[in-house]
Amino acid sequence: MDRVGLFPLQIVLFPESVFPLHIYEDRYKKLINQCLVSKKVFGVNLSLSTKMYNVGCSAQILDIVQKYDNGDLDITVKGIRRYRLNDFEESKNKYVEADIEYFDDNEEKLDLDLIERSIIEFNQIAEFVNSIKIEKISRDEVSNIYPSFLIAQKAGLNLNQRQDLLEMTSENTRLEYLLEHLIKIKPMLKEAEFVQMIIKNDGYLKPKI
Numbered sequence: 373m374d375r376v377g378l379f380p381l382q383i384v385l386f387p388e389s390v391f392p393l394h395i396y397e398d399r400y401k402k403l404i405n406q407c408l409v410s411k412k413v414f415g416v417n418l419s420l421s422t423k424m425y426n427v428g429c430s431a432q433i434l435d436i437v438q439k440y441d442n443g444d445l446d447i448t449v450k451g452i453r454r455y456r457l458n459d460f461e462e463s464k465n466k467y468v469e470a471d472i473e474y475f476d477d478n479e480e481k482l483d484l485d486l487i488e489r490s491i492i493e494f495n496q497i498a499e500f501v502n503s504i505k506i507e508k509i510s511r512d513e514v515s516n517i518y519p520s521f522l523i524a525q526k527a528g529l530n531l532n533q534r535q536d537l538l539e540m541t542s543e544n545t546r547l548e549y550l551l552e553h554l555i556k557i558k559p560m561l562k563e564a565e566f567v568q569m570i571i572k573n574d575g576y577l578k579p580k581i
Contacts (some may be wrong), residue, residue, distance in 0.1 A: 377403040378414070378431065378460065378468040380419030384534035385429040385451040386521035392437070395445040399466040404445060407433055413452055415472060418535050426457050426513035427539045430474075449519075454538060478541050486547040487511075487519045494523055494556035500558070528557055 379400055385391060395404050407414050417428035429451040431549055437446040451475050460470035491509050498506040501578050506526065524537055527550055 373458065373471055373473060374455075375469060375471050376415045377406070377463065378415045378417055378424075378428070378470050379403065379431070380417050380424050380468070382419060382531070384414070384418050384531060384538055385416040385449075386524060386534075386538065387429060387451045387453060387518055388515070388521055389451045389525055390434065390448055391431075392446065392448050393453070394446060398443075399531050401443050401445065402465045403467045404433065404447065405572070408436075415455065416449075416451075416469060417457070418531060420531065425535055426455070427454060427535070428472075429454050429538065430472075475541065477543055480542060480544060483544045483547065486544060486551060489515060490523055490526060490551045490554065493551060493558070494527065497554065499559060518543065520550055523547075523550055527554060529553065 379393075381393075383391065396399055403414055406412075413430040413432050415428050416431050418425045431449040432452050434448045434450050437448060439445055455472035455474045456469040458473055460468050463469045488511070491511060491514065495508040496507045509523060520543055521535065524534065524546075529537065533553070537546050537549060539550070554557075
């Protein structure tokens with residue numbers, strides 16, 4: 373059981389993904405500065421309306437991109453490990469602190485064919501969309517730990533779908549979910565508005581290999 377400060381956001385942070393954040397609220401400036409001093413992680417949970425989802429991902433600060441005169445910060449963070457909330461309360465610094473329990477996937481043999489098929493489907497979509505360049509995924513840059521989370525960052529999933537993926541405890545199940553999704557959206561790419569949704573980066577950055 374670990375205790376971390378939480379940063380509820382309208383994003384789903386995946387393990388191994390890299391994401392830029394602009395920190396402007398005083399309570400979260402304190403949280404980030406404390407994490408920088410202590411070299412500890414903080415937690416990112418999807419928050420929509422009045423609901424904060426129970427499963428989140430710990431975040432490690434990779435870089436301070438810019439510091440502003442008023443104390444605001446531009447940073448990049450990397451998703452580390454998924455957890456479930458056990459208990460939480462507001463700290464004296466006004467951000468939420470939580471007791472969390474980390475979890476990993478169930479043990480299983482990774483279906484390499486699912487990875488290949490998912491990459492092929494994704495790259496076919498990248499070829500089809502010519503209004504804005506989508507970088508294809510190379511098999512070399514996909515680890516055998518969480519290939520689904522890399523593909524999911526640019527697969528046009530909505531927030532609820534991303535959260536569903538985050539909560540799954542089988543890599544093969546996530547890959548099957550993604551493959552079905554990619555096959556489903558291909559016929560819809562002729563619709564200009566849908567293309568814009570698919571190619572939207574959602575803030576994710578290309579991880580350094």
